[in-house]
Amino acid sequence: MSKVVVASVFVSKAASYLVRPLLLALLLVVTTLPALAAPHSAIVVDARTGRTLYQSDAEALRYPASLTKMMTLYLTFEALQAGRISKSTPVTFSPYAASMPPTKLGVRAGNSIPVDTAIYALVTRSANDAAVALGEKLGGDTDNFARIMTATAHRLGMNRTTFRNPNGLPASGQMTTAHDMALLGIALREHFPQYYGYFATRSFTYNRHRIPNHNHLLGRIDGLDGIKTGYTHDSGFNIVTSVKRDGRSIVAVVIGGRTSRSRDAEVAGLIAKYLPRASRHGDPSDYIASRQEVAPAAVAVALPRHDAPTPVARPAKAAPAVPAPQALALVEEAPEPTARPAAVKVAEVAAKGVDPVSTASTRSGWVIQIAATDSESQARAILDKTTKKAPTVLADASPFTSVYQKGGGTYYRARFGGFSSKAQAWDACGALKKHSIACYAVEQ
Numbered sequence: 423m424s425k426v427v428v429a430s431v432f433v434s435k436a437a438s439y440l441v442r443p444l445l446l447a448l449l450l451v452v453t454t455l456p457a458l459a460a461p462h463s464a465i466v467v468d469a470r471t472g473r474t475l476y477q478s479d480a481e482a483l484r485y486p487a488s489l490t491k492m493m494t495l496y497l498t499f500e501a502l503q504a505g506r507i508s509k510s511t512p513v514t515f516s517p518y519a520a521s522m523p524p525t526k527l528g529v530r531a532g533n534s535i536p537v538d539t540a541i542y543a544l545v546t547r548s549a550n551d552a553a554v555a556l557g558e559k560l561g562g563d564t565d566n567f568a569r570i571m572t573a574t575a576h577r578l579g580m581n582r583t584t585f586r587n588p589n590g591l592p593a594s595g596q597m598t599t600a601h602d603m604a605l606l607g608i609a610l611r612e613h614f615p616q617y618y619g620y621f622a623t624r625s626f627t628y629n630r631h632r633i634p635n636h637n638h639l640l641g642r643i644d645g646l647d648g649i650k651t652g653y654t655h656d657s658g659f660n661i662v663t664s665v666k667r668d669g670r671s672i673v674a675v676v677i678g679g680r681t682s683r684s685r686d687a688e689v690a691g692l693i694a695k696y697l698p699r700a701s702r703h704g705d706p707s708d709y710i711a712s713r714q715e716v717a718p719a720a721v722a723v724a725l726p727r728h729d730a731p732t733p734v735a736r737p738a739k740a741a742p743a744v745p746a747p748q749a750l751a752l753v754e755e756a757p758e759p760t761a762r763p764a765a766v767k768v769a770e771v772a773a774k775g776v777d778p779v780s781t782a783s784t785r786s787g788w789v790i791q792i793a794a795t796d797s798e799s800q801a802r803a804i805l806d807k808t809t810k811k812a813p814t815v816l817a818d819a820s821p822f823t824s825v826y827q828k829g830g831g832t833y834y835r836a837r838f839g840g841f842s843s844k845a846q847a848w849d850a851c852g853a854l855k856k857h858s859i860a861c862y863a864v865e866q
Contacts, residue, residue: 621648
């Protein structure tokens with residue numbers, strides 16, 4: 423062995439003897455440090471007064487994961503309350519909805535389930551496919567529905583929340599905060615008490631299979647009435663939960679738990695500590711109302727595949743192409759049945775903060791239109807009048823208004839949905855015409 427090699431070996435051995443203690447000391451320091459925690463937020467809000475009883479990074483931006491479905495359900499309940507859909511309204515699964523990854527209900531493309539079943543699927547299994555199908559049902563497509571979700575969130579005071587899809591699967595820019603989710607939890611309970619009981623469902627049966635709720639705290643904490651859990655790799659384990667007991671009411675949120683067990687233990691501890699500190703006085707509606715004004719969302723629940731012509735007055739002579747600001751037309755010209763462009767403009771949403779969107783609809787089904795007017799209240803009045811005039815014909819139909827803009831004006835279509843075929847819709851129109859009610863059928 424050469425002298426150079428011998429010297430090199432000697433130096434490396436000497437260095438190793440010197441470095442080894444340093445490495446061991448560094449390893450000892452590292453192992454005594456607490457493990458790096460995932461991004462974590464928590465908040466407890468007195469639901470009667472809106473007072474924050476506890477918070478930890480409650481305004482920090484976090485990934486919502488399946489807590490997103492709370493907003494999908496909020497808009498579903500809103501549509502139910504407004505009569506635009508019913509619990510028995512079919513929700514058809516597009517190929518896109520059916521392609522969602524688990525957890526899912528597993529409905530095949532082209533098949534449908536009732537709205538009621540879709541709600542249970544979201545509340546218990548947190549089904550990604552059912553969430554997308556509902557989003558397409560209510561918004562025409564998921565991008566448009568996400569715009570509606572975000573606009574509704576901002577009207578509720580959830581100013582740091584942005585939604586990108588109906589189910590909470592990872593998507594760029596989809597963010598929320600623990601504070602915003604607490605506000606949504608309170609809004610769900612206070613705005614829709616007639617539907618809020620869905621969240622307390624321990625399990626439901628679908629296709630002879632029992633589907634348990636992912637919220638394992640149900641039945642374990644006295645007064646806990648549900649809400650929602652969520653998880654993705656980036657978000658960690660999330661939960662929004664609500665408790666009413668002894669005249670007190672709180673909503674507790676944890677986002678970014680390490681495991682479902684540690685998340686549940688944390689929120690249980692927060693409930694035990696802070697529920698006794700909540701007030702027995704106060705009206706939750708005062709807190710919610712003070713943060714927003716929620717009218718039924720200006721959402722086209724049944725969006726057509728192609729935009730219908732601008733409503734114009736129908737005198738004997740030719741009408742102007744664009745109506746005057748206060749012009750009113752009760753019936754639009756029926757679209758040519760054979761005209762079926764592959765990608766066409768979807769009705770625009772006039773809700774604040776929602777931009778118009780052009781896309782091809784993935785939905786199917788038929789609706790009938792009886793009027794178009796520049797006043798939403800007048801459109802609803804026309805629907806009520808028509809229902810009373812022909813109750814038998816419209817017994818199974820769902821009235822709704824569809825908003826769109828044209829020529830600088832905003833207009834509202836008065837429509838009835840829930841027809842499963844072209845023949846069924848045309849037959850309904852024929853029956854209405856016998857009552858001197860003009861209408862036409864259009865596929866959505």
